[in-house]
Amino acid sequence: MKEVLIIHYSQTGQLTTILENMANTLTGDHITISHYQIVPKSKYGFPWKPTRFYDVFPETFLQIPSDFHPPTPEILEKKYDLVILGYQVWYLTPSIPINSFLQSGFAKKLLKDTPVVSVVACRNMWIQAQEKIKCLLASIDANLVGHIALVDRHINHISVITIEHWMMSGRKDRYLGIFPKPGISDSDIENASKFGHPIKNALLAEDFTELQENLLQLDAVRIDPLLVRTDERGNVLFSKWANLIIKKGAPGDPKRLKWLRLFNFYLKFAIWFIAPIVFVVFLLTYFPMTQKRNRERKYYASVALKHT
Numbered sequence: 379m380k381e382v383l384i385i386h387y388s389q390t391g392q393l394t395t396i397l398e399n400m401a402n403t404l405t406g407d408h409i410t411i412s413h414y415q416i417v418p419k420s421k422y423g424f425p426w427k428p429t430r431f432y433d434v435f436p437e438t439f440l441q442i443p444s445d446f447h448p449p450t451p452e453i454l455e456k457k458y459d460l461v462i463l464g465y466q467v468w469y470l471t472p473s474i475p476i477n478s479f480l481q482s483g484f485a486k487k488l489l490k491d492t493p494v495v496s497v498v499a500c501r502n503m504w505i506q507a508q509e510k511i512k513c514l515l516a517s518i519d520a521n522l523v524g525h526i527a528l529v530d531r532h533i534n535h536i537s538v539i540t541i542e543h544w545m546m547s548g549r550k551d552r553y554l555g556i557f558p559k560p561g562i563s564d565s566d567i568e569n570a571s572k573f574g575h576p577i578k579n580a581l582l583a584e585d586f587t588e589l590q591e592n593l594l595q596l597d598a599v600r601i602d603p604l605l606v607r608t609d610e611r612g613n614v615l616f617s618k619w620a621n622l623i624i625k626k627g628a629p630g631d632p633k634r635l636k637w638l639r640l641f642n643f644y645l646k647f648a649i650w651f652i653a654p655i656v657f658v659v660f661l662l663t664y665f666p667m668t669q670k671r672n673r674e675r676k677y678y679a680s681v682a683l684k685h686t
Contacts, residue, residue: 380409380581381456383488386464386497387416387475389424390544392561393499396528396570397464400497403574407582414453416475419445425548432638433629438468439620441510443478454484460493460581461520467500467507470612472514480514489515493586495524495577499562501541502529502602503609505678512683522681523586526573526598528562534605538649572596590681601675604660611656615648 384401388394394415405411423430437444448454465476472480479485496511498504504527515522530537540560543553552559576592593599619641627634677684 380459382409382411382460382462382581383414383453383456383458384411384462384464385414385416385479385488386462387418387473387479388464388466388499389422390550390561392567393464393466393497396499396562396567397462397497399568399571400462400574400577403571404578404581407578409578409581412453412456412458414449416479417447418475418478419447422474424545426545428546429635429638431545432642433635434474435469435616435638435641436620436624437629438474438477439471439616440624441471441477441481442474443481444474446475446478446482449484449488454487458488458492459584460495460577461489462495462497462577463511464497464499465507465511467498467504470503470506470609470616472507472511477510477514480511480518485520486518489518489520492520493523494520495526495589496522497526497528499528500530501537501561502534503605503612504529505601505606505609506613508678509684512681516683521586522683523580524577524589524593524598525681526570526593527600528566528570529600530561531563531566532558534608534653535649573598590679594679599679601678603671603675604657606674606678607660608653608656611652612648619644 382404384397386393386397401411422434436442463476466473468474471477494515496508496515498508498511500507508525508527512522530541532540536557537560540553540557543557544550544560550560573593573596576589576596580586580589580592590598623634623637623641626637
C-alpha cells in the first residue's frame with residue numbers, strides 16, 4: 379500500500395479543485411490518499427478587504443511565518459511515499475500559510491527524505507516563488523521530484539484587471555461583461571486530472587527520475603521569458619519596499635498603513651508603466667540573450683535547484 383499526502387492552502391477553492399481532480403486519477407491500485415489543508419490561526423478571508431490585502435505584503439515577501447493549526451495525529455503518525463504540495467503565490471512569493479508550514483517542525487517530520495510534487499495555481503508569475511519553494515524544501519531535506527504550474531493564460535494586463543475583480547469582489551465572472559473570466563480556465567482545472575497518471579506510474583514503480591520529463595510532455599509547465607524578467611525585477615523592487623515597510627510598525631499600525639498606501643500607488647505604476655519598459659528592453663536584447671533564455675527555460679521547467 380502506497381501512502382500519499384496532499385498538503386495545500388487555498389482561499390478561493392480553485393487550487394482545492396485542481397488537487398481533487400489530480401487525486402481522482404491517482405487513487406486506487408493500492409494507493410491511499412490523505413489530505414491536510416493548512417488553516418491559519420489568523421484568517422485571511424475571501425474576498426480580500428483592500429487594507430488587509432496590502433497589509434500582508436511585508437510578511438509575505440520576507441517569508442515571516444505565522445501560526446497555523448497543526449496536522450492531526452493521524453496525519454503525523456504515517457510515513458508517506460509521496461507528498462503533493464499545492465500552493466498559491468502572494469506577492470511573487472509562496473503564500474504565508476504555505477511558507478509558515480514549510481518552516482515548521484511538522485514539515486520536517488512529514489517531508490524529510492520524501493518525494494514531493496509541487497503544484498502552483500496563480501495568475502502568471504510563479505518562477506521566483508518556485509525557487510523559494512525549492513529552497514524551503516531543501517532546508518528540510520525533502521526531495522522535489524515534480525512540478526506543475528497552472529496559470530491564467532490571458533495577457534498580463536488583462537489578467538491584472540480580472541484578478542483584482544475576483545479577489546476584491548469574490549465573483550469569478552466576466553468583469554463588466556467584456557473581460558474574460560479570471561483565474562485558471564475551467565478546462566485547465568478539469569484537465570488537471572491528466573497529471574495523476576504519470577505521478578501514479580512513478581509512485582507504483584518507486585522511480586521518480588523521469589517524472590518531471592513525463593509531466594512536461596503533458597504541458598505541466600510553460601516558461602514565458604518575458605515574465606521571467608518581470609518576476610526577477612519585481613523581486614528586487616519588492617525587497618526594497620518590504621524591508622522599508624516592515625520597520626514602520628505591526629500590521630494595522632496607522633504609520634505602516636500610510637506606507638502601504640504609497641506601495642499600492644507604486645504597484646499600479648509598476649504594472650502599467652515599468653512593466654512595458656521591461657518589455658521594450660526584453661525585445662531589444664532578444665537575440666543577444668537567446669542562449670541565456672534557452673538555459674533558463676530548461677532550468678525553470680526542471681526540479682533542479684541552483685547552487686548558490
